[in-house]
Amino acid sequence: MSLDKILAISGKPGLYELKTQTRSGFLAESLIDGKRLSVSIRHNVSVLSEIAIYTLTEEVPLREIFKKIYEKENGEQTISHKESKNKLEEYFAEVLPDYDEERVYSSDMKKVIQWYNILQSKGLTDFSEPEKTDKADQEEE
Structure with a gap:
């Protein structure tokens, strides 16, 4: 899992994994205790990769x-x-x-x-940068 899917949510302890998008925000799961949390767009959320x-x-x-x-x-x-x-x-x-x-x-x-x-x-220690794929590169193959 890349850091693009790991979130820090202001006011909430620990880190969260982005699970799915919802109409009013998204669903996240705590990496600490596995509890799921509905996060609205009002929350201050940071993606670790950013x-x-x-x-x-x-x-x-x-x-x-x-x-x-x-x-x-x-x-x-x-x-x-x-x-x-x-x-x-x-x-x-x-x-x-x-x-x-x-x-x-x-x-x-x-x-x-x-x-x-x-x-x-949690064994999430692959901190390498995700490979970027360009549409032009894919079209050449």
Whole structure:
């Protein structure tokens, strides 16, 4: 499953998998407890594939940060998102040394680390970019 189907819903803990579209929004399933949730268009929803973290030079997609954590931890869980602010900042500096300290808050770091641990626990560790298929390429074949 790609990060295109994984959602973070404002005000709801954890991550959700997009299941299906409905007339008033969509249906999502919690990756933590498997409960289904009807999400209306009023909810503030973020797709993980669209999230990036600020660095001093550019914005780094979340998938690349997850990939760096995965490599650093050899595919295992990382530190807890409940660690102290200093520990979170030290860890994040190891993973992404040039992150923008003024625009990336400890709450952002907590989310990234918590999300990585949720995805890792569910075996969703393919953080490679999905292959894009062009219509022109398909027509040539």
